[in-house]
Amino acid sequence: MSKSKRLMELMMTVNRKKKFTVKELASEFDVSTRTILRDLQELSELGVPLYSEVGPHGGYQVLNERILPPIAFTEEEAVAIFFACHALRHYAYLPFETESSSALSKFYFYMSGDVRDRIDEMKNRIDFVIPSRQAKFPYLSILLDGAIRQKVIRIEYESREGVSTRLIQPVGIYASSGLWYCPAYCFLREDIRLFRCDRIKSAEEDTSGTQPLNLRHLHLGNREALLPSEQEFTSLYVELTEEGVHRCEAEHWSATKLHRREDGTGWLEGSLPKGDIPFLAQFFIGLGADATVQHPPELIDNIKRRLAEMMARYV
Amino acid sequence: MSKSKRLMELMMTVNRKKKFTVKELASEFDVSTRTILRDLQELSELGVPLYSEVGPHGGYQVLNERILPPIAFTEEEAVAIFFACHALRHYAYLPFETESSSALSKFYFYMSGDVRDRIDEMKNRIDFVIPSRQAKFPYLSILLDGAIRQKVIRIEYESREGVSTRLIQPVGIYASSGLWYCPAYCFLREDIRLFRCDRIKSAEEDTSGTQPLNLRHLHLGNREALLPSEQEFTSLYVELTEEGVHRCEAEHWSATKLHRREDGTGWLEGSLPKGDIPFLAQFFIGLGADATVQHPPELIDNIKRRLAEMMARYV
DNA sequence: GTATTTGTGACAATAGTTGTCACTATTATA
DNA sequence: TATAATAGTGACAACTATTGTCACAAATAC
Numbered sequence: 001m002s003k004s005k006r007l008m009e010l011m012m013t014v015n016r017k018k019k020f021t022v023k024e025l026a027s028e029f030d031v032s033t034r035t036i037l038r039d040l041q042e043l044s045e046l047g048v049p050l051y052s053e054v055g056p057h058g059g060y061q062v063l064n065e066r067i068l069p070p071i072a073f074t075e076e077e078a079v080a081i082f083f084a085c086h087a088l089r090h091y092a093y094l095p096f097e098t099e100s101s102s103a104l105s106k107f108y109f110y111m112s113g114d115v116r117d118r119i120d121e122m123k124n125r126i127d128f129v130i131p132s133r134q135a136k137f138p139y140l141s142i143l144l145d146g147a148i149r150q151k152v153i154r155i156e157y158e159s160r161e162g163v164s165t166r167l168i169q170p171v172g173i174y175a176s177s178g179l180w181y182c183p184a185y186c187f188l189r190e191d192i193r194l195f196r197c198d199r200i201k202s203a204e205e206d207t208s209g210t211q212p213l214n215l216r217h218l219h220l221g222n223r224e225a226l227l228p229s230e231q232e233f234t235s236l237y238v239e240l241t242e243e244g245v246h247r248c249e250a251e252h253w254s255a256t257k258l259h260r261r262e263d264g265t266g267w268l269e270g271s272l273p274k275g276d277i278p279f280l281a282q283f284f285i286g287l288g289a290d291a292t293v294q295h296p297p298e299l300i301d302n303i304k305r306r307l308a309e310m311m312a313r314y315v
Numbered sequence: 316m317s318k319s320k321r322l323m324e325l326m327m328t329v330n331r332k333k334k335f336t337v338k339e340l341a342s343e344f345d346v347s348t349r350t351i352l353r354d355l356q357e358l359s360e361l362g363v364p365l366y367s368e369v370g371p372h373g374g375y376q377v378l379n380e381r382i383l384p385p386i387a388f389t390e391e392e393a394v395a396i397f398f399a400c401h402a403l404r405h406y407a408y409l410p411f412e413t414e415s416s417s418a419l420s421k422f423y424f425y426m427s428g429d430v431r432d433r434i435d436e437m438k439n440r441i442d443f444v445i446p447s448r449q450a451k452f453p454y455l456s457i458l459l460d461g462a463i464r465q466k467v468i469r470i471e472y473e474s475r476e477g478v479s480t481r482l483i484q485p486v487g488i489y490a491s492s493g494l495w496y497c498p499a500y501c502f503l504r505e506d507i508r509l510f511r512c513d514r515i516k517s518a519e520e521d522t523s524g525t526q527p528l529n530l531r532h533l534h535l536g537n538r539e540a541l542l543p544s545e546q547e548f549t550s551l552y553v554e555l556t557e558e559g560v561h562r563c564e565a566e567h568w569s570a571t572k573l574h575r576r577e578d579g580t581g582w583l584e585g586s587l588p589k590g591d592i593p594f595l596a597q598f599f600i601g602l603g604a605d606a607t608v609q610h611p612p613e614l615i616d617n618i619k620r621r622l623a624e625m626m627a628r629y630v
Numbered sequence: 631g632t633a634t635t636t637g638t639g640a641c642a643a644t645a646g647t648t649g650t651c652a653c654t655a656t657t658a659t660a
Numbered sequence: 661t662a663t664a665a666t667a668g669t670g671a672c673a674a675c676t677a678t679t680g681t682c683a684c685a686a687a688t689a690c
Contacts, residue, residue, distance in 0.1 A: 003646095054636045070385030107386065129490065178564070346649085349648075370658055
């Protein structure tokens, strides 16, 4: 095996093992220990953060910030990655350190001038707009970590009724139109709840010893289907114009209930937790003439009441 | 210079030059032509798409699908890139070939098992939600290309009045809540207009010889400020609750007009093209009790009329 | 004290790289 | 048609890098 190839494989091996002895690697790669020592020194010079201790039970260790073996990308791939990272820059808060800028400068350095120019030209000609918000989301990484390792997190949450302290077990986090949300099991309500992350005023791993539930099977992809809910349901039917269909497409709660006709119009049909009626009433009012609610009557009544209140304000 | 270093630099040089002779490189790198020939063969084996022609005016060429020299990323960077690309997968239509998946599999291959596991765990625990739409956007790359090279594009555009053929000169394209938009100079209206890309029914480079205008200085970052507009304006004042402030943050037209108070409430104040009144009336109706329009009277009248119409439908 | 481990230096054996030279083949162009 | 420019190959010697071996130093757990 050529030296360079061995170095790359060595890099992957030490990244995998994280702790190892020189002898071990020597027999694995079928070279002498002297060669492995020389190789490890080279890896170290290449930036792999190696650390060694002498003596029995000693050996080598690779520290956290590991580096991957060099990868050759095509320019097309580099451009795609560049714009993927570019799209993320609208998020002021992210749950992981945004190392993307250092990654981008590496790409930028190795790109030839004309691709660089092409990217510079494109940067101002294409955008992925995300509403930028005032809200602050300082606890995303704690919540995400809680979701991954299935830990119980103690949060202070600000709801309409004021600030309360709760224990939650996060299912995951997601961003939608500039806001972060965290679906989680709430030990206070004893059910899955959706928390808005900007209303979480503090978050830390729970130390009181509350046992996490076994919710590993629950994740962002399936939480809606699995949600056990004791809420009272009623059925919904709403007639939509073409524009109404467009507006409903953008709301993720309505996507599954949406049906389309050939001519572009459509309707919403499905079941509906009664607790959502106030929200839906306001939503359909916002659609104006593009949505006509036909069922349930409670929803229609709520809409009428709201319309009357608004009329009263503008007399 | 060591051989490996020379190979990397050679890779960058051939990417930059695109066309070159062996002799040229030999003198540039101060090695014999025989060595350069051997090096080029190695590059070829590494995947650089080289092509050569003998004879005078012959030489080497590197074909389009160029590859970058291998780059070493840290695992943190790899994770960040991974999720940036992950976020883009919600876009069914993109203006460039989405080579990101091949890039991701390269990363995936070189990552050690535990980081791979970490990413697998994260994949289902974090998401960047973009509304998924039925609409089709087949002409994004033509529009983006038109914006970059400042070309005139002939489109068929479907508006309320039916399908019309227009010549436009794109400023750029952007995605917002699942839809793509293209601000462009419209040769028909002789002004900048915003086109919704799913309503563009065909697009091709214009061949009739219409001269493109000099709009290079216009791009997505500044187009709003530079827009000359002959519309009639009136002033707007809207009182907002805390929730109303939140909802207005998400709309990019209102972000510049939004003012906040200490207690979280706020107001909208600014000028307003009269043509936007119907849109705004519907928007503020959607905000319900969270917005109270105080000016202009035309807007209030329009809101009242709409409320009355809706009341009538739900009698 | 001993076994285990990293670590260094020297040197010879081995393997890889480079330059030179002789030669082939193709092609544009004078 | 001859000539010059270009890629390309093979052989070999000179040079350079890599490797293994060995001797030895130093730290440390048990």
